[in-house]
Amino acid sequence: MKYKIDFQTYSDALKTNRLLGLKCTSCGAVTCPPKMVCQECAGTEQETIELSGKGEIKTFTTTYIASLGRQVEVPYTVIMVALEEGPWISGNLNEMDPKKVTMDIIGRKVTLGHKVFPGDLYSSNEAARPVFSFC
Numbered sequence: 001m002k003y004k005i006d007f008q009t010y011s012d013a014l015k016t017n018r019l020l021g022l023k024c025t026s027c028g029a030v031t032c033p034p035k036m037v038c039q040e041c042a043g044t045e046q047e048t049i050e051l052s053g054k055g056e057i058k059t060f061t062t063t064y065i066a067s068l069g070r071q072v073e074v075p076y077t078v079i080m081v082a083l084e085e086g087p088w089i090s091g092n093l094n095e096m097d098p099k100k101v102t103m104d105i106i107g108r109k110v111t112l113g114h115k116v117f118p119g120d121l122y123s124s125n126e127a128a129r130p131v132f133s134f135c
Helices: 007-014
Strands: 019-024 046-051 054-063 076-083 088-093 109-117 127-134
Touching: 007 019, 007 127, 054 088, 088 109
Parallel strands: 088 127
Antiparallel strands: 019 046, 054 076, 054 109, 076 088, 109 127
């Protein structure tokens, strides 16, 4: 079985603020980030779609101790976002001092951006990751 959207394609799209996902042709569920099979019905027939990148914060965590290679970024806040199209994805929160983040951000609307992270000990190349800003 072959990936419909590989990580490089997903990352390259993020670099232009485009969020790619997959829509199952059997049950209609949307998966993001892309997986080999539908997360709802395990179907393998999926079509590539572009998602809006808009959603609502459902939960968050602020990191003060980072993994090797990411120490210069701490502290940072990672949020879980329920996208308008259904799936939840994680990404860093922009525009807010991580030390000032409180439960008040839950339920706030956000929109997608991206940040390019350099390759590190665990990856060979730079890659884009989702980041979100308040609407």
